[in-house]
Amino acid sequence: MSYHSPRRDDRNPPANNRQLLTLLALFLGSLFAVIWGFGLLLNNLVYWIPVSVEQRLGQLIVPAYEAEAKDGPAQSSLNQLLDRLQSNLDPEQSQDRNYQVLYVPKPTVNALAIPGDTIVLYRGLIEAAESENELMMVLGHELGHFANRDHLRGLGQNIIVRVAIASVIGNNGAIEALIGGAIANLSQSHYSQSQEKQADRFGLTLLNKTYGYVAGATDFFERMAKKERANIAFLSTHPAPKDRVKNLEKLIEERKYEIGKRSPLPESLLF
Ligand SMILES: [Zn+2]
Structure with missing residues (x-):
C-alpha cells in the first residue's frame, strides 16, 4: 500500500x-x-457625557445663537410653554436641567436642540404653526432629542469621543478647544428616521401628560408634508413628515388618547 x-x-x-x-x-x-x-x-x-459637561459645552455654544435671538414677549411666551412641558417631564429627565427657548426672528422654518438645555426656535416655524398645541408638540419633540441625547450626537462622532474622554479625565481645556467644530457640525446635523420617531413618541407622550389629550399632535407635520422640501430647513433636517404623521396616528390609536380641542396661539406669538 x-x-x-x-x-x-x-x-x-x-x-x-x-x-x-x-x-x-x-x-x-x-x-x-x-x-x-x-x-x-x-x-x-x-x-x-454628564449633564454638567454638556452644560459647560452649552456655555460655549449657546452665545453664538444668543447673538441672533431676541428677548421679548415672544421669547417669554415660548419659555412659559416650555416650562409647562418641563413640569410634566419625569424627574430623571428634568433633574439638573434648565431648559430655555431662544427665539430667533428669522424666516427659517426650523427648531434646534443644542447643548446647554437650549431649544432654538425660528420665527418662520412659529408663523407656520396655527395652534398652541402643535407648537407644544414641536417643543416636546425637541425635549425628546435631549432625553435621547441626539443633540450630542449632532456634534459629530469625532467630537463626542473626544468630549467623552476629556470628561472622564476631567480635561476642561480639551473640551473648550472642540467648540468651533461642534458649532459647525450642529448647524448641519441630520437626525435619522429612528431618532425622529423616538423624539415624536416622546413629544406625544408629553403632550398628553400636559393637556390630558393630544389635539394638534400631527398638525405641524401634516402641513409640512404639503410644502416644497428644498425651501424648508425643517424638512431638510427632519425626514419624511408623512411617515411621521402615520406613526403618530397609529400611536394615538393604540394608546387610546383623547383628541380634545386645540388652543389658540398666545397673542405674543401671532405675527
Ligand atoms: Zn427632530
Missing part, C-alpha cells in the same frame, strides 16, 4: 475546504461582532 497515494490526496481536499470555510466563517463572524460592538459603544458614548 502506498502511503502517499495520489488518490488519497484527491479525497482530502473537501475536508480541508470545510475547515477553511469554518475558519473563514469564524473570522468574519468575529470581525462583524467587533464592528457591531464598536458601533454600539459609539452610539452609547453620549450617555457617558
Whole structure:
C-alpha cells in the first residue's frame, strides 16, 4: 500500500475546504461582532457625557445663537410653554436641567436642540404653526432629542469621543478647544428616521401628560408634508413628515388618547 497515494490526496481536499470555510466563517463572524460592538459603544458614548459637561459645552455654544435671538414677549411666551412641558417631564429627565427657548426672528422654518438645555426656535416655524398645541408638540419633540441625547450626537462622532474622554479625565481645556467644530457640525446635523420617531413618541407622550389629550399632535407635520422640501430647513433636517404623521396616528390609536380641542396661539406669538 502506498502511503502517499495520489488518490488519497484527491479525497482530502473537501475536508480541508470545510475547515477553511469554518475558519473563514469564524473570522468574519468575529470581525462583524467587533464592528457591531464598536458601533454600539459609539452610539452609547453620549450617555457617558454628564449633564454638567454638556452644560459647560452649552456655555460655549449657546452665545453664538444668543447673538441672533431676541428677548421679548415672544421669547417669554415660548419659555412659559416650555416650562409647562418641563413640569410634566419625569424627574430623571428634568433633574439638573434648565431648559430655555431662544427665539430667533428669522424666516427659517426650523427648531434646534443644542447643548446647554437650549431649544432654538425660528420665527418662520412659529408663523407656520396655527395652534398652541402643535407648537407644544414641536417643543416636546425637541425635549425628546435631549432625553435621547441626539443633540450630542449632532456634534459629530469625532467630537463626542473626544468630549467623552476629556470628561472622564476631567480635561476642561480639551473640551473648550472642540467648540468651533461642534458649532459647525450642529448647524448641519441630520437626525435619522429612528431618532425622529423616538423624539415624536416622546413629544406625544408629553403632550398628553400636559393637556390630558393630544389635539394638534400631527398638525405641524401634516402641513409640512404639503410644502416644497428644498425651501424648508425643517424638512431638510427632519425626514419624511408623512411617515411621521402615520406613526403618530397609529400611536394615538393604540394608546387610546383623547383628541380634545386645540388652543389658540398666545397673542405674543401671532405675527
Ligand atoms: Zn427632530
